[in-house]
Amino acid sequence: MMKKNGAQILVEGLKREGVKVIFGFPGGAVLNIYDELFDATFLRHILVRHEQGAVHAADGYARASGKPGVCLVTSGPGATNTVTGVATAYMDSIPIVVFTGQVPTALVGNDAFQEADIVGITRPCTKYNFLVKDIKDLARTIKEAFYIATTGRPGPVLIDLPKDITSNTTDFSYPNKVAIRGYNPVYEGHPGQIKKALQLILDSTRPVIYSGGGIISSSAFRELKALAEKLNIPVTTTLMGLGGFPSNHRLSLGMLGMHGTYWANMAVTECDLLIAIGARFDDRVTGKVDEFAPRARTIHIDIDPTSISKNVRVDIPIVGDAKSILKGLITYLGKQKGLEKIKVSNKKWLSQIEKWKRTHPLNYKKGKEIKPQYVVEKLYELTKGEAIISTEVGQNQMWASQFYRFDKPRTFLSSGGLGTMGYGFPAAIGAQAAFPKKTVIDIAGDGSIQMNIQELTTAVQHNLPVKIAILNNRYLGMVRQWQELFYRKRYSHSNIEMAPDFVKLAEAYGALGLRAERPEEVVPIIREALRSNKPVLMDFIVSREEGVYPMVPAGAPIDKMLLV
Amino acid sequence: MGEILRHTISILVENKFGVLARVAGLFSARGFNIESLAVAETMDPTVSRMTIITLGNQQIIEQITKQLNKLVDVIKVSNLSGENFIDREMVLVKVAAQESTRAEVLRIVDIFRGKVVDVSPGSYVIEVTGDEEKIEAILGLLQPLGIREVVRTGKVAMARGQ
Numbered sequence: 001m002m003k004k005n006g007a008q009i010l011v012e013g014l015k016r017e018g019v020k021v022i023f024g025f026p027g028g029a030v031l032n033i034y035d036e037l038f039d040a041t042f043l044r045h046i047l048v049r050h051e052q053g054a055v056h057a058a059d060g061y062a063r064a065s066g067k068p069g070v071c072l073v074t075s076g077p078g079a080t081n082t083v084t085g086v087a088t089a090y091m092d093s094i095p096i097v098v099f100t101g102q103v104p105t106a107l108v109g110n111d112a113f114q115e116a117d118i119v120g121i122t123r124p125c126t127k128y129n130f131l132v133k134d135i136k137d138l139a140r141t142i143k144e145a146f147y148i149a150t151t152g153r154p155g156p157v158l159i160d161l162p163k164d165i166t167s168n169t170t171d172f173s174y175p176n177k178v179a180i181r182g183y184n185p186v187y188e189g190h191p192g193q194i195k196k197a198l199q200l201i202l203d204s205t206r207p208v209i210y211s212g213g214g215i216i217s218s219s220a221f222r223e224l225k226a227l228a229e230k231l232n233i234p235v236t237t238t239l240m241g242l243g244g245f246p247s248n249h250r251l252s253l254g255m256l257g258m259h260g261t262y263w264a265n266m267a268v269t270e271c272d273l274l275i276a277i278g279a280r281f282d283d284r285v286t287g288k289v290d291e292f293a294p295r296a297r298t299i300h301i302d303i304d305p306t307s308i309s310k311n312v313r314v315d316i317p318i319v320g321d322a323k324s325i326l327k328g329l330i331t332y333l334g335k336q337k338g339l340e341k342i343k344v345s346n347k348k349w350l351s352q353i354e355k356w357k358r359t360h361p362l363n364y365k366k367g368k369e370i371k372p373q374y375v376v377e378k379l380y381e382l383t384k385g386e387a388i389i390s391t392e393v394g395q396n397q398m399w400a401s402q403f404y405r406f407d408k409p410r411t412f413l414s415s416g417g418l419g420t421m422g423y424g425f426p427a428a429i430g431a432q433a434a435f436p437k438k439t440v441i442d443i444a445g446d447g448s449i450q451m452n453i454q455e456l457t458t459a460v461q462h463n464l465p466v467k468i469a470i471l472n473n474r475y476l477g478m479v480r481q482w483q484e485l486f487y488r489k490r491y492s493h494s495n496i497e498m499a500p501d502f503v504k505l506a507e508a509y510g511a512l513g514l515r516a517e518r519p520e521e522v523v524p525i526i527r528e529a530l531r532s533n534k535p536v537l538m539d540f541i542v543s544r545e546e547g548v549y550p551m552v553p554a555g556a557p558i559d560k561m562l563l564v
Numbered sequence: 565m566g567e568i569l570r571h572t573i574s575i576l577v578e579n580k581f582g583v584l585a586r587v588a589g590l591f592s593a594r595g596f597n598i599e600s601l602a603v604a605e606t607m608d609p610t611v612s613r614m615t616i617i618t619l620g621n622q623q624i625i626e627q628i629t630k631q632l633n634k635l636v637d638v639i640k641v642s643n644l645s646g647e648n649f650i651d652r653e654m655v656l657v658k659v660a661a662q663e664s665t666r667a668e669v670l671r672i673v674d675i676f677r678g679k680v681v682d683v684s685p686g687s688y689v690i691e692v693t694g695d696e697e698k699i700e701a702i703l704g705l706l707q708p709l710g711i712r713e714v715v716r717t718g719k720v721a722m723a724r725g726q
C-alpha cells in the first residue's frame with residue numbers, strides 16, 4: 001500500500017471527490033497543505049482576501065453549480081472568520097466542506113497560539129463537523145464529509161485538521177463507500193401518503209403550491225412544472241425557491257411573504273389546499289403563523305422530518321426527496337380520470353388570482369431620479385434574464401427578487417435564512433468560478449458591499465469578471481424603511497452618506513468603475529459593464545427614500561399588506 | 565397543543581467525544597428541557613446509551629425525537645413513555661445518625677431494602693435504588709431525621725419484554 005502524509009491525503013481526497021476549485025487563505029497551521037497544493041494542477045485555488053469571502057464564494061459556487069463548494073483556512077482567526085459563512089450556508093441548506101487548520105494534537109486544549117475550538121464553535125451551525133485526531137481516520141473523514149454535505153438535506157460540514165495530522169503518514173486507501181449507521185436520509189416518499197395527498201389535490205378547488213429551496217436542491221424543477229401544468233395549480237415560491245418555477249409562467253404567482261406579491265399572499269390566504277414542497281414555513285413567509293393559510297388543508301413535502309409540523313399543523317406530511325415524490329404524484333395522477341374537469345374548475349380560481357394581480361401589480365413611481373427597481377428591470381432586460389444574480393441583504397435583495405424574473409434554477413443566489421450582508425459579492429465570485437463564461441451580477445446595497453469589498457482584489461487577480469450593481473441610496477435602506485414605518489422616521493444610525501467614492505475604489509482595486517446619476521444613464525452603463533471582460537462596479541445613485549412594497553409588517557397576517 | 569407530560573427517551577449514540585455536547589446542545593439551543601440524563605457504554609463499546617427525561621406537550625416531544633434522530637451520531641431513539649417500561653434510579657443519601665435516631669434510620673433503610681454503605685460518627689451514607697415513587701418516599705421519611713446531602717444518578721430505563 002502507498003504511504004501518504006495528511007496533506008497528500010487531503011489533496012488526493014479532493015481529487016477523488018471531483019473538486020475543481022477551492023477557495024482559501026493560508027496560515028501557519030495549513031502550510032503543509034499549501035505546500036502540497038503548490039503542485040496540484042487539477043485544482044484551481046482562488047486566494048480570497050478574507051476567510052468569510054472564501055466560505056461565501058464556496059457557497060455561491062455550490063448554489064450555482066449544484067456541486068459542493070470547498071474552502072481551506074488556517075486555525076484560530078482563520079477558522080473563526082469562517083463562522084458567518086458557515087452559518088449562512090447552514091440556514092439555507094447549502095453543501096459546502098470547510099477545512100480548517102488546527103494546532104498540533106498535543107497542544108489542542110492548551111490555549112496555544114492561534115487555537116480556537118472551531119468544532120465547538122460551529123457545532124450548532126454545521127450539519128456535522130469533525131476533529132481529525134488520527135491520521136488513519138483522515139481519508140474516511142473526507143469521504144464522509146462530502147457525503148454528509150451533499151445528501152439528505154444538504155448543509156455545511158467542517159473538518160478541523162491539527163497540523164501534525166497533515167504531516168504524519170499512513171497507508172493510504174480511499175474508501176469508495178460510506179456507511180454511517182446513524183445517518184440514512186429517506187428519499188422515497190411513503191406511497192400511502194402520496195396517494196392521500198393526491199386525493200386532497202383532486203378534491204380541492206383553490207389549490208396553491210408553495211415551493212422553496214428544496215425544489216432547487218433536489219433538481220425538481222421539471223417535475224414541479226409538470227405537476228402545476230397538469231392541473232392548473234398556481235405556484236408561489238419563497239426567496240430560496242426563486243428560479244425553481246419560471247417567473248414568466250402563466251401559473252407563477254411570484255414570491256410570497258413579507259415582501260411577496262399581493263396576489264401570492266392573497267392566494268395563500270384564500271386557498272383551500274396548500275401544497276408545501278421543500279419549504280419550511282419561515283416566519284418571513286408566514287407572517288402571523290396562526291393566520292397563515294387559514295382556510296387550507298396542508299400537504300408538506302420535505303426531506304427533513306424536523307421541518308414538518310415545526311411551525312404549522314400539517315394534514316399530510318410526506319418525508320422524502322421532492323423530485324422523487326413529485327414524480328410519484330405525477331405517475332398516480334396519470335392514472336386518474338376527470339383531470340380535465342379539475343383543470344377547468346381551477347381556472348375559476350386562477351381568474352380570481354388574476355383579478356388580484358390586476359388591482360395591485362408590482363409597481364413603482366418613475367421620477368427624475370433613478371429608481372432602484374428600474375435598474376433591476378434594465379439588468380433583467382439587458383441580460384435577457386440569463387445572468388446568474390446574487391444579492392446582498394436589505395432592499396436591494398427584495399428589489400432583485402421582485403423585478404428580476406428568474407426562469408431557471410440556480411440563477412438566484414441570496415442569503416435567505418441568515419440574511420447576511422456581505423454575502424452577495426463573494427458568492428458571485430464563487431458562481432463565476434463555476435461558470436467563467438456566464439454573466440454574474442451581484443445586486444448590492446451601498447452598505448452591504450462594504451462588508452466584503454476586499455474581494456475585488458480576488459476577482460481582479462483571478463480574472464473573474466463579476467459585475468456589481470450598487471443600488472446606492474446612501475442608507476442602510478431596509479433599516480431606514482423600518483424606522484420610517486415603525487419608528488416615526490427617526491433615522492437612528494442608518495444614514496451612510498459617509499462612504500467611499502465607489503468608482504475610484506473599484507479603479508484602485510484594478511476593476512472598472514462606472515456611475516449613473518440619471519435614469520437615461522442606466523442603460524448605457526449596464527451595456528458597457530456587460531461588454532467588459534473585467535470585474536465592473538456600477539454605482540447607481542438611486543432615489544434615497546424608496547421603499548420596498550408590498551410589505552407585511554412583522555407579526556401581521558400576510559393578507560394585511562402595506563401597498564405602494 | 566396538548567398536555568405537558570414527562571417522557572423517558574432512550575437513545576443509542578456513537579461512543580465518541582463530542583456526542584454528549586451535540587445532544588445537550590440540541591436541547592439548549594431549542595429551549596427543550598432536560599430533567600435528568602444518564603449516559604454509559606453499552607455491551608458494544610462503540611455505542612453508548614443515553615436516558616433522558618424531558619417535559620413537553622406532544623408537539624414538543626415529537627420535535628425532540630425528530631431532532632435527535634437527525635443527529636448524525638444518534639443511532640436509535642425510542643420514547644419509552646408510549647410503552648411498558650421500567651425505570652430505576654440510585655441515590656446516595658447522607659443522613660444524620662444521632663443516638664436517638666439511629667434505629668429509626670436503620671428501620672427505614674431496611675423497609676426500603678436500602679443499604680448502609682458508610683458509617684461515620686455523626687452520619688450514615690445510604691444507598692437506595694428504585695423508581696421515582698420509592699425514592700421520593702424514602703427521602704420523605706428521612707427528611708425529618710436530617711438529610712445532609714443527596715446525590716442521584718438520574719434515571720435509567722428499559723422496555724419490558726422484547
Ligand SMILES: Cc1ncc(C[n+]2csc(CCOP(=O)(O)OP(=O)(O)O)c2C)c(N)n1
Binds near residue numbers: 396420421445449477
Ligand atoms: C451582517 C449584517 N449586519 C446587519 C444586518 C441588518 N440589516 C439588514 S438590511 C440592512 C441594511 C442594508 O443596507 P444596504 O446594503 O445599503 O442595502 P439597502 O437596504 O439600502 O438596499 C441591515 C443593516 C444584516 N442583515 N447583516
Ligand SMILES: [Mg+2]
Binds near residue numbers: 471474476
Ligand atoms: Mg443602501
